[in-house]
Amino acid sequence: MAITAKDVQALREMTGVGMMDCKKALTEAEGNMDKAVELLRERGLAASQKKAGRIAAEGMAYAAVVDGVGVVVEVNAETDFVGKNEKFVDFVKGVAAVVAKVQPADLEALMAADFGNGRTVQEEQQEMVLVIGENIKVRRFAFYVDGVSVPYIHAGGKIGVLVNLDTDLAPEQVAEVGKDMAMQIAALNPRFLDKSEVDDATLEEEKKILLVQMENDPKMAAKPDKVKQGIVTGKLRKFYEENCLLQQEFVKDNSMSVEQYVAKVAKEQGGSIKLKAAVRFEKGEGIEKKQENFAEEIAKQLAK
Structure with missing residues (x-):
């Protein structure tokens, strides 16, 4: 009986096993x-x-510049141990290379793209599941084609950050400032890159909270509204300093903000440096991890 490609595909979908x-x-x-x-x-x-049904919340976040394209990806596995496996790391780097080459519109397009060895990314992922013995899943990616991208990987893949700069300077001239910003993003995880990004709804919510706090404070409640508004304005400045990267205190030199540090480097290098965008991926972020109850697991095994 002749075996058709449709038969092979049907069996692959049923079992998750490789094509061959x-x-x-x-x-x-x-x-x-x-x-x-x-x-x-x-x-x-x-x-x-x-x-394929098991929770994969470990793995690796990886950032790199591949052929001039800045890429950051997250690929998950079930255990931290696999995140350090050489084959797994090579797969993650391979996924990043595909993103840089294909520049896919979404995850579905990425998974259907050629991995470079005759298999799609989806098929290569399935092969990794079989070879490594854990559920492995490409979760998300981002890339920048324009500007100068600076990658940073924290703690061997716990966090991957990609900073994208608009500059008239050479990449090597802005590499350090880009890395410094990426490290700050990795450490403090700011909600916004700049205060101009803070939307009106967020500001109104912050003002509301601050006013309620003053109403509940006997010393503040009796103060005139004009005074209260002045205090709110001052506290919003503090909100920017805590939540917006460029307004944050620069971790490596607390005498200046990140914004001031970038301006200082630009002046020293004789050019302009502007932060266009940045992405921070933390492995397993937002994935509910399975809580193991070892006593219960042993009891189940004994009951079999």
Whole structure:
């Protein structure tokens, strides 16, 4: 019986196993789908289907400049140990290279792109699941084509930051200031890059909270509204300093703000430097991690 590409694809979708292994199993099973699934299970390959449902909140956040394109990606695995696995790290770097080359519109487009070895990113991800033995998932990415991008990886992939600058200076002239900003973003995770980005709704909410706090303070409640508004304005300045990167105190030199530091470097280098954008990925951010109860796990094993 002739094995069609459609048959192979159907088996892949059922089991999550790589294309060549599916084709081989179907050939041996003479086209019988159930028998092919059984063969893959006997070989331990179809286990990847089960692994796909397990929580992957570890892994690696990675940032780099590839062929002039700034890229930051997050790829998840189940354990921190796998995040340091050489094959896994190579896969993450490979994904970043695909992003730089293809510049996909979304995650779906990225997963369908050629990984560079005859397989798509999706197929390569499935191969990694089989080779490494854990659920692995490309989660998100971002890239910048224009300007000068400066990457920074914190703690071996716990956090990946990509800073994008608009400058008339050479990349090597702005590498240090870019890295300094990226390190500050990694450490303090500011909500905004600049105070101009703070929307009216956020400001109104902050003002409301500050006014309520004053109303609840006996010493402040009796003060005239004009005085209260002045205090609110002062406190909003503090809000900017705490939540906006450029207005934050520069961690490496607290005598100046990040904005002042950037201006100082630009003047010294004889050019202009403007922060256009930045992305910060922290591995597992927002993913609910499974809480293991080892006593309960042992009890389940003994009950079998």
